[in-house]
Amino acid sequence: MSLLEIKNLHASVNGIEILKGIDLTINPGEVHSIMGPNGSGKSTLAGVLARRESYAVTRGQITFNNKDLLEMKPEEAACEGLFLAFQYPVEIPGISNAYFLRTALNAVRKYRGQDELDAMDFLPLLRDRMRLLEMDEKFLNRPVNEGFSGGEKKRNEIVQMAVLDPTLAVLDETDSGLDIDALKVVAHGVNSMRSKDRSFLVITHYQRLLDYIVPDFVHVLVNGKIVKSGGKELALELEEKGYGWAEPELAGRR
Amino acid sequence: MSSVDQIQDLTKQEYKWGFVTSVEEDRLPAGLNEDVIRAIAAKKGEPEFMLEWRLKAYRHWASLEARQAEPKWANVHYPPIDYQAITYYSAPKAKKELKSLEEVDPEILDTYAKLGIPLHEQKLLAGVAVDAVFDSVSVATTFKAKLAEAGVIFCSFSEAVKNHPDLVRKYLGSVVPYTDNFFASLNSAVFSDGSFCYVPKGVRCPMELSTYFRINAQNTGQFERTLIIADEGAYVSYLEGCTAPVRDENQLHAAVVELIAHDNATIKYSTVQNWYPGDKEGKGGIYNFVTKRGKCLGKNSKISWTQVETGSAITWKYPSCILQGDNSVGEFYSVALTNNYQQADTGTKMIHIGKNTRSTVVSKGISAGHGQNTYRGGVKILKGAKGARNYTQCDSLLIGDKCGAHTFPYIEVRNSTARMEHEASTSKIGEDQIFYLQQRGISKEEAVSMIINGFCKAVFRELPMEFAVEAQKLLSISLEGSVG
Numbered sequence: 001m002s003l004l005e006i007k008n009l010h011a012s013v014n015g016i017e018i019l020k021g022i023d024l025t026i027n028p029g030e031v032h033s034i035m036g037p038n039g040s041g042k043s044t045l046a047g048v049l050a051r052r053e054s055y056a057v058t059r060g061q062i063t064f065n066n067k068d069l070l071e072m073k074p075e076e077a078a079c080e081g082l083f084l085a086f087q088y089p090v091e092i093p094g095i096s097n098a099y100f101l102r103t104a105l106n107a108v109r110k111y112r113g114q115d116e117l118d119a120m121d122f123l124p125l126l127r128d129r130m131r132l133l134e135m136d137e138k139f140l141n142r143p144v145n146e147g148f149s150g151g152e153k154k155r156n157e158i159v160q161m162a163v164l165d166p167t168l169a170v171l172d173e174t175d176s177g178l179d180i181d182a183l184k185v186v187a188h189g190v191n192s193m194r195s196k197d198r199s200f201l202v203i204t205h206y207q208r209l210l211d212y213i214v215p216d217f218v219h220v221l222v223n224g225k226i227v228k229s230g231g232k233e234l235a236l237e238l239e240e241k242g243y244g245w246a247e248p249e250l251a252g253r254r
Numbered sequence: 255m256s257s258v259d260q261i262q263d264l265t266k267q268e269y270k271w272g273f274v275t276s277v278e279e280d281r282l283p284a285g286l287n288e289d290v291i292r293a294i295a296a297k298k299g300e301p302e303f304m305l306e307w308r309l310k311a312y313r314h315w316a317s318l319e320a321r322q323a324e325p326k327w328a329n330v331h332y333p334p335i336d337y338q339a340i341t342y343y344s345a346p347k348a349k350k351e352l353k354s355l356e357e358v359d360p361e362i363l364d365t366y367a368k369l370g371i372p373l374h375e376q377k378l379l380a381g382v383a384v385d386a387v388f389d390s391v392s393v394a395t396t397f398k399a400k401l402a403e404a405g406v407i408f409c410s411f412s413e414a415v416k417n418h419p420d421l422v423r424k425y426l427g428s429v430v431p432y433t434d435n436f437f438a439s440l441n442s443a444v445f446s447d448g449s450f451c452y453v454p455k456g457v458r459c460p461m462e463l464s465t466y467f468r469i470n471a472q473n474t475g476q477f478e479r480t481l482i483i484a485d486e487g488a489y490v491s492y493l494e495g496c497t498a499p500v501r502d503e504n505q506l507h508a509a510v511v512e513l514i515a516h517d518n519a520t521i522k523y524s525t526v527q528n529w530y531p532g533d534k535e536g537k538g539g540i541y542n543f544v545t546k547r548g549k550c551l552g553k554n555s556k557i558s559w560t561q562v563e564t565g566s567a568i569t570w571k572y573p574s575c576i577l578q579g580d581n582s583v584g585e586f587y588s589v590a591l592t593n594n595y596q597q598a599d600t601g602t603k604m605i606h607i608g609k610n611t612r613s614t615v616v617s618k619g620i621s622a623g624h625g626q627n628t629y630r631g632g633v634k635i636l637k638g639a640k641g642a643r644n645y646t647q648c649d650s651l652l653i654g655d656k657c658g659a660h661t662f663p664y665i666e667v668r669n670s671t672a673r674m675e676h677e678a679s680t681s682k683i684g685e686d687q688i689f690y691l692q693q694r695g696i697s698k699e700e701a702v703s704m705i706i707n708g709f710c711k712a713v714f715r716e717l718p719m720e721f722a723v724e725a726q727k728l729l730s731i732s733l734e735g736s737v738g
Contacts, residue, residue, distance in 0.1 A: 050693050054685070074692035083693075090690040094708025103704065104694035111695065143708065160694065 001066070003028050003199050004049075004168055009060035011048050017058070018044040020224035026168065029196040033210055034203045035235060036221035037243045042203045043087060045221070046172040049201075050084040051077045064168070078104075079111035083166035085157040087173040092144035097156070098126060100144045101163055108164055129162040133189045150177035158189040169193075170201045175209035187212030207239040222247040282343040288312060291443055294343045300415055303423055311432035311442030324436045328599040329628040329660055330568045332541060335506060342444040342477070397461070404460050406490075407452040411479050414450035421452055425483055429512040429549045429576070437508040437570075438545040441477050445510070448479035453488035453519075462718055464493040478509040484519035486552065491522040493721060507566075509544045517552030517579065522560070524717055525573075526725055528732075529565035536595025536624070539567025546573035547603075550582035550611075558585040559602065560716045562725045564732040567596055572630065574603035577611035577639075584613040587713040589725070591732055592625025592657070601630040601662075606639035606672070615646040618710050621657035622733055628660040635672040642672045650680040651709050653702070653733070703730035 002025045009022040018041045026032055036042050047055045049062070051074040062069040065080050072080065092100060098119075106116040117125070127137065133155045145153050154174055161169050171190070175183055190200070190213050202213055210218070210232065218234040219226045220243070228234065228246045238246060282293055291312045295305040318324070319337065401408050407418060414422050432442035453459050484490050494511075507529070513521045523546075532539025542565075548557035559573040575584025586602035604613035619627040627650065635642045650659035659680055667674065683705055691701035707714070707726050714722045 050689075052689055073698075074689060075695050075697050078693050078695040086690065086693075090684070090686045092687055092691070092705060092708055094711035095704055100691075100694075100704070103700070104691070104696055107695040107697070107700070164694065 001028075002026065002063075003065065004069075004201075005061075005063040007061045007063075009045075009048070009062065010058045011044060012056045012058055013044060013054065018224055019048065022060070022221075022224075022226060024219065024226065026199045026201065028167070028199055029194075030217065031194065031200040031202065031213065031215045032217045032219065033213075033215035033235065034201065034219050034221050034226075035205070035207070035238060038205070040221045041224045042205075042221055043172055046084055046087075046170050046201075046203055049077075049082060049170055050074060075107065076111075078164075078166075079108050081167035083161050083164055083169045085154075085161060085169065085171045085174050087176065089145050089148075089153040089157055091146045091148075093146050095144055096141045097144050098123065098140045101126060101160060104160070105163055126159075126163060129159050132162060132192060133159050134185050135159060151179065151182040154178055154186060155182065155189075158186055162189060162193060167197065168199050168201065170203065172203045173205060174202075175204055175206065183209065184212060207235045210235045220246040282341060284341045285338045286312070286340070286342055286444065290342055294444060294446075297343065298412055298415070301419055303419070304415055307426065307432065308443050311439050312444075314433050315436065315439035315443055318436050318439060325570075328570050328630070329626065329662075330570060330597040330599050332568055335541075337440075340506065343446065400460060404457055405454045406457060406459050407450065408463055409450055411445070411448040411450050411481065414481070418450070418452070421483065422450070422481070425481055425512070425514055427512075429514060429547050430510050430545050435545060437543040438510050441479060441508045441510045441545070445477040445479040448481075448509070450480075451482040451490065451492065453484045453490045455485045456487040457485075458488070459490040462491045462493055476507045478507075480509070480511040481514075482512070482521060482523070483514045484516060484521050484555075486516045487518045488516070489520045491524070491718065493524050493526075493718060495526045495528070505539075506541050507543065509546075511544070511546040511573075513548030513557055515548065515550050515552060515555035515557050515579075515582075518554045519552060520556040520558075521548060522558045523548070523573070524721055525559075525561040525563075526717075526721055526728065527561065527563045527565050527569075528728060530567075531565050531594065531596050531732075532567040534594050534623075536567070539596070540565065541568045542566035542571065543568075544571040546571065547576065548574070548584070549576045550579050550584060550608075552582070553579040553608070554581045555579050556583040556585070558583075558587075558716070560585075560587040560713065561589070561600075562713070562717070562721075562728070563588070563590040563598060563600060564728055566598075569596075569598040569600050571598075571600045572602055574605070574632075575613060576605045576607065577613065577642075578607045579611075580608040581610045581612075582608055583611070585716075586613075586615045586617070587716045588617045589620070589710045589713045589729070590618070590627055590629075591620040591729060592622070592627045593732055594623040594625065596623075597626045597628075599628040599630055601628075601632075603632040604634070604644060606633075606635045606642040606644070608639060610641040610643075611639055612643045613645075615644070615648070616712050617646075617648045618713055619648075619650040619659055620653070620706060620709070620729075620733075621650070621659050622653035624656050626658045626660070628662065630662045630664075632664040633666070633674065635667040635669050635674075637668045639669050640671050642669065643674075644672070645675045647677045647712075649678070649709070651706070652680065652682045699730070699734065702733060706730070706733065 004026040006022050006024040009019050011019040034042055044055060048057060051072055057070055069077060102122045109116055135155055145156060174186060202215060215232050218230055218232060220228040222243060282290055291308050295308055430438050432439050451463060482492060515521050529540040529542060550557055557575050563569055573586060577584050584604050590598045590600050592598050601617060602615055615631055617629045619629055621627040629648050633644045648661055652659055661678055663676060665674060687705050688698060688701045691704060692698055706729055714725060717725055
């Protein structure tokens with residue numbers, strides 16, 4: 001049974017159609033990568049999956065956990081197990097990382113019918129996940145993402161993922177703005193979370209990330225459509241030949 | 255055990271005697287003239303000096319009224335008030351008694367439930383006749399004994415006039431004179447009651463003082479007067495207000511609060527104001543026109559105001575500090591929220607007179623719905639205030655696109671050694687922020703409340719613990735339905 005099934009998805013932002021018929025199926029435990037040039041619709045796809053209100057779905061269906069994802073509010077999708085690591089993580093002044101994450105985890109646990117965790121139970125869990133991402137404990141009490149460097153923000157996203165324990169993690173250009181050391185740390189965090197019950201959709205611009213997070217499938221998104229799909233070797237081929245190779249029309253326009 | 259817990263426990267106790275004496279109404283006819291003032295003083299059995307003071311205040315107010323000198327500079331709008339239509343004395347204030355909670359506005363009951371207010375207290379706040387009343391006399395007795403042991407005087411203003419006339423005479427009007435402004439003059443002429451507190455030399459008041467503990471606190475009425483004196487080296491923390499919306503039929507409230515801090519004394523004054531704000535269309539609601547001022551009379555004295563203002567249709571209020579003693583410190587921490595059609599013009603004045611005086615102003619304004627929120631602040635450094643310092647931070651947060659935030663900071667510096675810092679920001683609550691929290695599983699309403707609480711954190715941490723928790727809940731409740 002597939003975890004996520006996208007059928008003929010069309011979506012617009014501000015009245016402009018960005019996604020023009022996407023089909024994609026992800027089974028439990030699989031790691032899929034979406035690659036594509038700027039403006040191809042990668043982040044829009046991530047936003048639609050996370051149920052961003054301003055992204056209007058005009059056609060198509062998305063099934064997640066055998067439920068209609070398009071009927072869900074963002075928080076419902078999250079509680080169902082969909083996690084989005086943001087390309088640009090948002091700052092929440094005055095709210096500590098620890099408090100924010102405990103509130104989030106308890107919201108998710110409540111939805112799943114589990115007991116809420118108090119601070120005493122939660123802190124060891126958070127500390128453990130922060131160690132995995134090599135984040136200093138001082139970040140526990142710092143306001144969410146405020147004053148964090150680009151790399152710290154991205155690592156903080158993966159800490160959140162590790163705490164919330166999703167079944168589908170969408171990583172939206174998590175590699176952008178990371179130096180090679182930070183990239184390795186983030187990839188290590190992600191890899192240690194790979195399991196037969198958890199799937200990943202790794203969105204990236206560059207092949208570099210896929211050296212560290214090796215995908216099972218690679219899809220090339222160009223102009224709102226998946227124009228090519230294949231195994232991990234597709235990423236290398238793309239790196240070598242460019243997006244124009246994957247999409248002859250695009251090459252022809254140049 | 256916190257004082258709030260204690261009160262909640264007490265309210266859960268059954269009333270021992272099981273009956274209520276109905277209070278007979280004692281009301282003067284509507285309108286204001288010298289006879290009314292005399293009648294008020296006579297009914298309260300006040301000494302001659304009080305009557306004289308009231309009369310002087312009345313004459314001053316009448317001259318202002320004749321010149322139509324009601325202040326018009328504030329950024330608030332309301333129809334003219336007919337001062338002759340108001341009843342200035344009714345003791346205790348007559349409230350229409352409701353027979354059961356079923357007669358109370360369900361929205362108010364909903365709020366009580368969310369704040370976790372016990373049933374008996376709900377009835378009391380809503381003005382329902384209760385068969386098991388909150389035994390304020392015995393609470394007051396217990397607390398008074400403890401306070402008396404420490405030498406602290408804490409009583410109603412009327413009692414203070416009777417039992418401590420010398421103190422009242424010495425300090426009444428010493429910070430807010432009866433000529434101060436239109437509403438302060440009106441209050442001085444007609445004030446019905448209020449709180450009085452004197453903390454003697456070297457005494458640290460053993461508990462947070464709250465109007466809760468004063469007899470008849472529910473009936474203090476629309477013209478309340480508070481006077482707090484901290485003698486040399488004394489410390490007192492005073493909590494005013496209640497997080498629950500109190501049913502009240504008076505529209506105009508004009509209170510005066512005066513604080514006096516002698517050498518090395520500290521007064522901390524915290525307010526949570528949640529009076530009836532009017533309905534969603536802006537009908538009804540309290541006009542809260544208050545004059546609050548503290549004088550740091552002695553050296554090294556400190557006065558700190560913290561306020562969370564979420565109620566009232568119109569708020570006109572500037573808790574201020576006169577920093578007279580050398581090295582004295584003034585602080586103002588404020589959260590003001592306006593939703594629906596509420597209007598608030600609030601801020602502070604810091605008047606630096608003594609050397610090395612310091613002041614801190616942190617103001618957080620939140621506007622939602624059609625709310626209009628104005629920060630108005632004055633920082634004055636007088637000639638002699640060598641080495642004075644001020645730090646002002648004034649942030650506004652907008653929710654939606656029909657509300658407004660306005661900032662009027664006035665700064666006047668007459669001593670070149672002064673150091674002034676002013677920071678201001680206006681932001682809209684971000685859709686990105688809300689979406690980010692939602693994506694982590696947090697509901698939209700909780701997300702908004704979390705963002706707002708983060709915005710207000712610098713103020714909330716100044717509040718006593720139990721007040722801070724309630725203030726957070728209150729903000730979420732006040733903002734319900736304002737997003738999405």
